[in-house]
Amino acid sequence: MSRLDSLIRRLRAQHACLATAADMMHTLSGPILELGLGNGRTYDHLRGLFPGRRIVVFEKYAPHDPMIGPGGADLILGDIRDTLPAAAPRLGAQVPLIHSDIGSGDQALNVRLADFLAGQLPGLLAPGGVLVSDLSLPGLDELALAPPASVAPGRYFLYRRR
Amino acid sequence: MGGGLDGRGLGAVDWRGTGTMSRLDINIRRLETQRACLNLMAELVRDLPGPILELGLGNGRTYDHLREIMPGREIFVFDREVSAHPDCIPDAAHLLLGDFHETVPQAAARFAGTVALVHADVGSANAQRDARLARFIAGFLPDLLRPGGLVASDRDVAFAGAQSVPAPASKGLGPYFLYRRADADEPVDAAVAEPARPE
Numbered sequence: 234m235s236r237l238d239s240l241i242r243r244l245r246a247q248h249a250c251l252a253t254a255a256d257m258m259h260t261l262s263g264p265i266l267e268l269g270l271g272n273g274r275t276y277d278h279l280r281g282l283f284p285g286r287r288i289v290v291f292e293k294y295a296p297h298d299p300m301i302g303p304g305g306a307d308l309i310l311g312d313i314r315d316t317l318p319a320a321a322p323r324l325g326a327q328v329p330l331i332h333s334d335i336g337s338g339d340q341a342l343n344v345r346l347a348d349f350l351a352g353q354l355p356g357l358l359a360p361g362g363v364l365v366s367d368l369s370l371p372g373l374d375e376l377a378l379a380p381p382a383s384v385a386p387g388r389y390f391l392y393r394r395r
Numbered sequence: 396m397g398g399g400l401d402g403r404g405l406g407a408v409d410w411r412g413t414g415t416m417s418r419l420d421i422n423i424r425r426l427e428t429q430r431a432c433l434n435l436m437a438e439l440v441r442d443l444p445g446p447i448l449e450l451g452l453g454n455g456r457t458y459d460h461l462r463e464i465m466p467g468r469e470i471f472v473f474d475r476e477v478s479a480h481p482d483c484i485p486d487a488a489h490l491l492l493g494d495f496h497e498t499v500p501q502a503a504a505r506f507a508g509t510v511a512l513v514h515a516d517v518g519s520a521n522a523q524r525d526a527r528l529a530r531f532i533a534g535f536l537p538d539l540l541r542p543g544g545l546v547a548s549d550r551d552v553a554f555a556g557a558q559s560v561p562a563p564a565s566k567g568l569g570p571y572f573l574y575r576r577a578d579a580d581e582p583v584d585a586a587v588a589e590p591a592r593p594e
Contacts, residue, residue, distance in 0.1 A: 235460035236483060237430055244423045278419035 261329035269335040273301030358394040431563040445511035455483025503538040515548035
Protein backbone atom coordinates (compact mmCIF):
# COMPACT_ATOMS: atom_id res chain seq x y z
CA MET A 234 0.00 0.00 0.00
CA SER A 235 1.50 3.31 -1.09
CA ARG A 236 1.29 6.52 0.90
CA LEU A 237 -1.28 7.72 -1.63
CA ASP A 238 -3.39 4.61 -0.95
CA SER A 239 -2.92 5.08 2.78
CA LEU A 240 -4.06 8.71 2.78
CA ILE A 241 -7.13 7.90 0.66
CA ARG A 242 -8.01 5.10 3.05
CA ARG A 243 -7.65 7.41 6.06
CA LEU A 244 -9.79 10.19 4.55
CA ARG A 245 -12.43 7.68 3.43
CA ALA A 246 -12.51 6.27 6.97
CA GLN A 247 -12.95 9.77 8.43
CA HIS A 248 -15.71 10.52 5.97
CA ALA A 249 -17.59 7.30 6.67
CA CYS A 250 -17.23 7.51 10.46
CA LEU A 251 -18.36 11.14 10.60
CA ALA A 252 -21.38 10.27 8.46
CA THR A 253 -22.30 7.40 10.79
CA ALA A 254 -21.78 9.58 13.85
CA ALA A 255 -23.86 12.38 12.32
CA ASP A 256 -26.71 9.96 11.69
CA MET A 257 -26.66 8.98 15.36
CA MET A 258 -26.37 12.38 17.04
CA HIS A 259 -27.60 15.12 14.72
CA THR A 260 -30.79 15.64 16.77
CA LEU A 261 -28.73 16.41 19.90
CA SER A 262 -27.95 20.07 20.49
CA GLY A 263 -24.73 21.55 21.82
CA PRO A 264 -21.27 22.42 20.56
CA ILE A 265 -19.13 19.94 18.63
CA LEU A 266 -15.48 19.41 19.54
CA GLU A 267 -12.74 18.96 16.95
CA LEU A 268 -9.43 17.86 18.50
CA GLY A 269 -6.68 18.62 15.97
CA LEU A 270 -7.34 21.15 13.22
CA GLY A 271 -4.53 20.15 10.87
CA ASN A 272 -5.22 21.78 7.51
CA GLY A 273 -8.91 22.23 8.31
CA ARG A 274 -10.31 19.51 6.04
CA THR A 275 -12.55 17.82 8.57
CA TYR A 276 -13.42 21.10 10.27
CA ASP A 277 -14.81 22.23 6.93
CA HIS A 278 -16.63 18.93 6.59
CA LEU A 279 -18.17 19.27 10.06
CA ARG A 280 -19.37 22.77 9.18
CA GLY A 281 -21.10 21.30 6.12
CA LEU A 282 -22.65 18.48 8.13
CA PHE A 283 -23.85 20.84 10.87
CA PRO A 284 -24.53 24.29 9.38
CA GLY A 285 -24.61 27.03 11.99
CA ARG A 286 -23.50 24.71 14.80
CA ARG A 287 -20.78 25.91 17.18
CA ILE A 288 -17.58 23.92 16.64
CA VAL A 289 -14.82 24.29 19.24
CA VAL A 290 -11.38 23.37 17.93
CA PHE A 291 -8.36 22.33 20.01
CA GLU A 292 -5.04 22.62 18.19
CA LYS A 293 -1.45 22.69 19.33
CA TYR A 294 -0.22 25.52 17.11
CA ALA A 295 -1.84 28.53 15.44
CA PRO A 296 -2.84 27.60 11.85
CA HIS A 297 -0.75 29.01 9.00
CA ASP A 298 -3.98 30.32 7.48
CA PRO A 299 -6.52 31.65 10.02
CA MET A 300 -9.34 31.13 7.50
CA ILE A 301 -9.19 27.33 7.81
CA GLY A 302 -10.47 27.25 11.39
CA PRO A 303 -12.80 29.11 13.74
CA GLY A 304 -11.85 32.44 15.22
CA GLY A 305 -11.92 33.87 18.70
CA ALA A 306 -12.75 31.74 21.70
CA ASP A 307 -13.68 28.69 19.59
CA LEU A 308 -10.03 28.08 18.66
CA ILE A 309 -8.18 26.86 21.73
CA LEU A 310 -4.41 26.72 21.19
CA GLY A 311 -1.92 24.73 23.21
CA ASP A 312 -1.11 21.21 24.36
CA ILE A 313 -4.36 19.25 24.56
CA ARG A 314 -3.26 17.82 27.90
CA ASP A 315 -3.45 21.34 29.34
CA THR A 316 -6.22 22.94 27.30
CA LEU A 317 -8.83 20.18 27.46
CA PRO A 318 -8.91 19.81 31.26
CA ALA A 319 -9.05 23.62 31.54
CA ALA A 320 -12.07 23.80 29.19
CA ALA A 321 -13.87 20.75 30.55
CA PRO A 322 -15.82 22.51 33.34
CA ARG A 323 -17.31 24.94 30.80
CA LEU A 324 -18.23 22.20 28.36
CA GLY A 325 -19.91 19.99 30.98
CA ALA A 326 -21.27 16.59 30.02
CA GLN A 327 -23.29 17.88 27.06
CA VAL A 328 -21.14 17.48 23.94
CA PRO A 329 -23.02 15.58 21.19
CA LEU A 330 -19.98 14.87 18.97
CA ILE A 331 -16.24 14.79 19.50
CA HIS A 332 -13.89 14.17 16.56
CA SER A 333 -10.36 13.45 17.74
CA ASP A 334 -7.64 13.27 15.10
CA ILE A 335 -4.38 13.94 16.92
CA GLY A 336 -2.44 10.73 16.32
CA SER A 337 0.98 10.96 14.66
CA GLY A 338 3.84 8.74 13.56
CA ASP A 339 5.16 8.83 17.15
CA GLN A 340 3.71 5.62 18.58
CA ALA A 341 4.92 6.24 22.14
CA LEU A 342 3.24 9.64 22.17
CA ASN A 343 0.09 8.12 20.64
CA VAL A 344 -0.14 5.69 23.57
CA ARG A 345 0.16 8.52 26.10
CA LEU A 346 -2.39 10.66 24.26
CA ALA A 347 -4.82 7.75 23.98
CA ASP A 348 -4.59 7.17 27.75
CA PHE A 349 -5.22 10.86 28.36
CA LEU A 350 -8.15 11.06 25.93
CA ALA A 351 -9.75 7.88 27.32
CA GLY A 352 -9.77 9.55 30.74
CA GLN A 353 -11.15 12.89 29.56
CA LEU A 354 -13.50 12.48 26.63
CA PRO A 355 -16.26 10.13 27.90
CA GLY A 356 -17.03 12.61 30.71
CA LEU A 357 -17.69 15.37 28.17
CA LEU A 358 -20.22 13.44 26.07
CA ALA A 359 -23.94 14.06 26.35
CA PRO A 360 -26.11 10.95 26.73
CA GLY A 361 -26.22 9.50 23.20
CA GLY A 362 -23.19 11.59 22.22
CA VAL A 363 -20.64 10.09 19.84
CA LEU A 364 -16.85 10.07 19.89
CA VAL A 365 -14.94 9.51 16.63
CA SER A 366 -11.20 8.91 17.07
CA ASP A 367 -8.17 8.09 14.96
CA LEU A 368 -6.62 6.45 18.06
CA SER A 369 -8.02 3.41 19.83
CA LEU A 370 -8.89 4.58 23.35
CA PRO A 371 -8.10 2.05 26.10
CA GLY A 372 -10.72 0.92 28.60
CA LEU A 373 -13.75 2.14 26.65
CA ASP A 374 -14.91 -1.27 25.41
CA GLU A 375 -18.38 -0.72 26.82
CA LEU A 376 -18.83 2.39 24.68
CA ALA A 377 -17.23 1.03 21.49
CA LEU A 378 -19.28 0.69 18.32
CA ALA A 379 -18.29 -1.09 15.13
CA PRO A 380 -17.18 1.42 12.46
CA PRO A 381 -18.91 1.30 9.07
CA ALA A 382 -18.07 -1.84 7.09
CA SER A 383 -16.03 0.17 4.57
CA VAL A 384 -13.49 1.13 7.25
CA ALA A 385 -10.48 -1.18 7.53
CA PRO A 386 -10.07 -2.68 11.02
CA GLY A 387 -7.95 -0.50 13.30
CA ARG A 388 -8.11 2.58 11.08
CA TYR A 389 -10.76 4.66 12.90
CA PHE A 390 -12.78 4.16 16.08
CA LEU A 391 -16.32 4.98 17.21
CA TYR A 392 -17.65 5.27 20.77
CA ARG A 393 -21.06 6.29 22.07
CA ARG A 394 -22.27 7.22 25.53
CA ARG A 395 -25.37 5.20 26.39
CA MET B 396 -10.94 1.89 -5.28
CA GLY B 397 -14.13 3.33 -3.86
CA GLY B 398 -16.82 4.90 -5.95
CA GLY B 399 -17.79 8.53 -5.88
CA LEU B 400 -18.95 10.45 -2.89
CA ASP B 401 -22.55 9.63 -3.68
CA GLY B 402 -22.30 6.35 -1.79
CA ARG B 403 -22.49 5.70 1.92
CA GLY B 404 -20.69 8.94 2.75
CA LEU B 405 -23.01 11.76 1.80
CA GLY B 406 -26.02 9.50 1.49
CA ALA B 407 -25.92 8.92 5.21
CA VAL B 408 -26.62 12.56 5.95
CA ASP B 409 -29.41 13.26 3.50
CA TRP B 410 -31.39 14.90 6.31
CA ARG B 411 -29.19 17.92 5.66
CA GLY B 412 -30.37 18.14 2.09
CA THR B 413 -27.56 20.18 0.55
CA GLY B 414 -25.19 18.81 -2.06
CA THR B 415 -22.13 20.94 -1.53
CA MET B 416 -18.69 19.39 -1.30
CA SER B 417 -16.54 20.01 1.74
CA ARG B 418 -12.77 20.30 1.60
CA LEU B 419 -12.67 16.70 2.84
CA ASP B 420 -14.90 15.63 -0.10
CA ILE B 421 -12.78 17.62 -2.55
CA ASN B 422 -9.54 16.15 -1.23
CA ILE B 423 -10.86 12.60 -1.47
CA ARG B 424 -12.01 13.21 -5.05
CA ARG B 425 -8.70 14.79 -6.03
CA LEU B 426 -6.62 11.95 -4.57
CA GLU B 427 -8.83 9.20 -5.99
CA THR B 428 -8.73 10.88 -9.41
CA GLN B 429 -4.97 11.08 -9.23
CA ARG B 430 -4.68 7.43 -8.24
CA ALA B 431 -7.05 6.21 -10.94
CA CYS B 432 -5.19 8.19 -13.61
CA LEU B 433 -1.76 6.99 -12.45
CA ASN B 434 -2.96 3.39 -12.33
CA LEU B 435 -4.26 3.75 -15.90
CA MET B 436 -0.95 5.26 -17.01
CA ALA B 437 0.95 2.38 -15.38
CA GLU B 438 -0.99 -0.06 -17.56
CA LEU B 439 -0.49 1.96 -20.72
CA VAL B 440 3.23 2.46 -20.15
CA ARG B 441 3.98 -1.19 -19.44
CA ASP B 442 5.26 -2.01 -22.93
CA LEU B 443 6.81 1.40 -23.53
CA PRO B 444 10.52 1.56 -22.64
CA GLY B 445 12.11 4.66 -21.18
CA PRO B 446 12.35 6.58 -17.92
CA ILE B 447 9.49 8.14 -15.97
CA LEU B 448 9.59 11.75 -14.82
CA GLU B 449 7.75 13.01 -11.73
CA LEU B 450 7.53 16.80 -11.76
CA GLY B 451 6.85 17.82 -8.17
CA LEU B 452 7.90 15.56 -5.29
CA GLY B 453 5.98 17.39 -2.58
CA ASN B 454 5.64 15.07 0.39
CA GLY B 455 6.46 12.07 -1.80
CA ARG B 456 3.00 10.50 -1.82
CA THR B 457 2.61 10.07 -5.58
CA TYR B 458 6.29 9.20 -6.04
CA ASP B 459 5.70 6.39 -3.55
CA HIS B 460 2.67 5.30 -5.56
CA LEU B 461 4.48 5.44 -8.92
CA ARG B 462 7.34 3.24 -7.74
CA GLU B 463 4.85 0.79 -6.24
CA ILE B 464 2.68 0.41 -9.35
CA MET B 465 5.66 0.43 -11.76
CA PRO B 466 8.26 -1.70 -9.96
CA GLY B 467 11.67 -1.70 -11.59
CA ARG B 468 11.05 1.42 -13.69
CA GLU B 469 13.57 4.24 -13.48
CA ILE B 470 11.88 7.34 -12.03
CA PHE B 471 13.47 10.80 -12.00
CA VAL B 472 11.93 13.32 -9.62
CA PHE B 473 12.01 17.10 -10.01
CA ASP B 474 11.36 19.69 -7.33
CA ARG B 475 12.67 22.96 -6.01
CA GLU B 476 13.59 21.43 -2.66
CA VAL B 477 13.03 18.25 -0.70
CA SER B 478 10.21 18.32 1.85
CA ALA B 479 9.15 14.70 1.50
CA HIS B 480 8.82 11.94 4.05
CA PRO B 481 12.30 10.38 4.51
CA ASP B 482 11.07 7.04 3.10
CA CYS B 483 9.92 8.76 -0.11
CA ILE B 484 13.08 10.51 -1.31
CA PRO B 485 14.82 9.12 -4.38
CA ASP B 486 18.60 8.69 -4.46
CA ALA B 487 20.69 11.67 -5.53
CA ALA B 488 21.07 10.42 -9.10
CA HIS B 489 17.28 10.45 -9.54
CA LEU B 490 16.55 13.71 -7.76
CA LEU B 491 16.81 16.81 -9.97
CA LEU B 492 16.60 19.81 -7.67
CA GLY B 493 16.02 23.36 -8.80
CA ASP B 494 13.50 25.64 -10.45
CA PHE B 495 11.45 23.87 -13.13
CA HIS B 496 12.38 26.71 -15.48
CA GLU B 497 15.97 25.43 -15.35
CA THR B 498 15.61 21.71 -14.67
CA VAL B 499 12.94 20.96 -17.29
CA PRO B 500 14.90 22.42 -20.23
CA GLN B 501 18.00 20.56 -18.98
CA ALA B 502 15.98 17.36 -18.85
CA ALA B 503 14.69 17.92 -22.39
CA ALA B 504 18.29 17.98 -23.60
CA ARG B 505 19.35 15.02 -21.47
CA PHE B 506 16.39 12.70 -22.07
CA ALA B 507 15.75 13.85 -25.63
CA GLY B 508 12.83 11.86 -27.00
CA THR B 509 13.17 8.85 -24.67
CA VAL B 510 10.76 9.52 -21.79
CA ALA B 511 7.88 7.04 -21.45
CA LEU B 512 5.75 8.93 -18.93
CA VAL B 513 5.68 12.39 -17.39
CA HIS B 514 3.55 13.01 -14.30
CA ALA B 515 3.26 16.71 -13.59
CA ASP B 516 1.61 17.35 -10.23
CA VAL B 517 2.15 21.07 -10.15
CA GLY B 518 -1.16 22.62 -9.11
CA SER B 519 -1.34 25.19 -6.33
CA ALA B 520 -3.88 27.71 -5.11
CA ASN B 521 -2.55 30.21 -7.66
CA ALA B 522 -4.39 29.40 -10.91
CA GLN B 523 -2.60 32.03 -13.00
CA ARG B 524 0.85 30.90 -11.96
CA ASP B 525 -0.18 27.27 -12.48
CA ALA B 526 -1.37 28.03 -16.03
CA ARG B 527 1.92 29.74 -16.87
CA LEU B 528 3.94 26.83 -15.47
CA ALA B 529 1.75 24.31 -17.33
CA ARG B 530 2.35 26.13 -20.62
CA PHE B 531 6.07 26.22 -19.91
CA ILE B 532 6.21 22.49 -19.21
CA ALA B 533 4.02 21.77 -22.26
CA GLY B 534 6.60 23.49 -24.46
CA PHE B 535 9.21 20.85 -23.54
CA LEU B 536 7.02 17.73 -23.67
CA PRO B 537 7.51 17.12 -27.42
CA ASP B 538 11.29 17.09 -26.83
CA LEU B 539 11.10 14.91 -23.71
CA LEU B 540 8.67 12.21 -24.79
CA ARG B 541 9.31 9.24 -27.02
CA PRO B 542 6.68 8.60 -29.72
CA GLY B 543 3.69 7.16 -27.87
CA GLY B 544 4.99 8.62 -24.58
CA LEU B 545 2.38 9.55 -21.98
CA VAL B 546 1.59 12.56 -19.82
CA ALA B 547 -0.66 12.88 -16.76
CA SER B 548 -1.12 16.22 -15.03
CA ASP B 549 -3.39 18.04 -12.62
CA ARG B 550 -3.07 21.11 -14.86
CA ASP B 551 -3.58 21.31 -18.61
CA VAL B 552 -0.25 20.66 -20.31
CA ALA B 553 -1.66 20.17 -23.84
CA PHE B 554 1.32 20.19 -26.20
CA ALA B 555 2.04 20.22 -29.91
CA GLY B 556 1.59 16.73 -31.33
CA ALA B 557 -0.59 15.47 -28.46
CA GLN B 558 -3.52 13.08 -28.51
CA SER B 559 -5.99 13.01 -25.62
CA VAL B 560 -6.07 9.76 -23.67
CA PRO B 561 -9.55 8.69 -22.47
CA ALA B 562 -9.95 9.11 -18.72
CA PRO B 563 -10.45 6.13 -16.39
CA ALA B 564 -14.00 4.85 -16.39
CA SER B 565 -14.53 5.05 -12.61
CA LYS B 566 -17.43 7.19 -11.45
CA GLY B 567 -17.09 10.31 -9.33
CA LEU B 568 -13.67 11.43 -10.51
CA GLY B 569 -12.64 15.05 -10.98
CA PRO B 570 -10.61 16.58 -13.81
CA TYR B 571 -7.13 15.34 -14.70
CA PHE B 572 -5.28 15.80 -17.98
CA LEU B 573 -4.04 12.76 -19.88
CA TYR B 574 -2.13 12.96 -23.15
CA ARG B 575 -0.05 10.80 -25.45
CA ARG B 576 2.58 11.93 -27.92
CA ALA B 577 1.41 10.73 -31.34
CA ASP B 578 3.64 8.50 -33.43
CA ALA B 579 5.07 10.28 -36.46
CA ASP B 580 2.53 8.78 -38.86
CA GLU B 581 -0.53 9.23 -36.61
CA PRO B 582 -3.05 12.04 -36.74
CA VAL B 583 -2.86 14.58 -33.95
CA ASP B 584 -5.91 15.90 -32.15
CA ALA B 585 -6.82 19.30 -33.54
CA ALA B 586 -4.78 21.55 -31.26
CA VAL B 587 -5.81 19.24 -28.40
CA ALA B 588 -8.61 21.70 -27.83
CA GLU B 589 -10.53 19.24 -25.71
CA PRO B 590 -8.41 18.06 -22.78
CA ALA B 591 -9.28 14.84 -20.98
CA ARG B 592 -11.91 15.65 -18.40
CA PRO B 593 -13.06 12.62 -16.46
CA GLU B 594 -16.59 13.05 -15.21
